[in-house]
Amino acid sequence: MADLGTTAWPPAPIRTERLVLRGSEARDRTAFIDLFAAPQVHTYLGGARSRDELERDVPEVPGRRPGLFVIELDGTMIGIAELNRRDPEHRSRVSPGAGKVELGYLLLPQAWGAGYATEACAAALSWFAGVLPGEPVVLATRTANDRSLRLAHRLGFEEAGRFEEFGAEHWYGVWSSAASTP
Secondary structure (H helix, E strand, O other), X not given: OOOHHHOXXXXXXXXXXXXXXXXXXXXXXXXXXXXXXXOOOOOOOOOOOOXXXXXXXXXXXXXXXXXXXXXXXXXXEEEEEEEEEOOHHHOOOOOOOOOOEEEEEEEOHHXXXXXXXXXXXXXXXXXXXXXXXXXXXXXXXXXXXXXXXHHHHHHOXXXXXXXXXXXXXXXXXEEOOOOOOO
């Protein structure tokens, strides 16, 4: 099975109508800290981290790993989209057997409501379909997160199940380039 880790990274920037998806750079550090410290962003993710902790822990070039795209609007980072293969040490309830690629995304609150998440995730999925054709991608979100559920459906994820974790119900969906085009 091909892997994101063997794919040349970062790929050439991916351009959409309004956005650029690219690898992270040192100039993104402040935006990464803002993203991980924003309580609104982490409402369904267990809570934000403290700015002091992030200032200490975030490397000079944050998020430099295969599968993580910075979402840029007009030259400024507004969020991230990632395709992350879960290994046996980092299994999740979504893919307890490990091995599946999960789609994740976070946007700064000022970028919410403009369709940027849909545009960025569709571009990331399209890129992924070209690199690993036919391989499915999974996504999980709390059922209480209406925005994420709507996004999953817009992208073509089909419900594959629900599960309880951290005292909340979660929705689990699967997308395949063989079955849908974002």
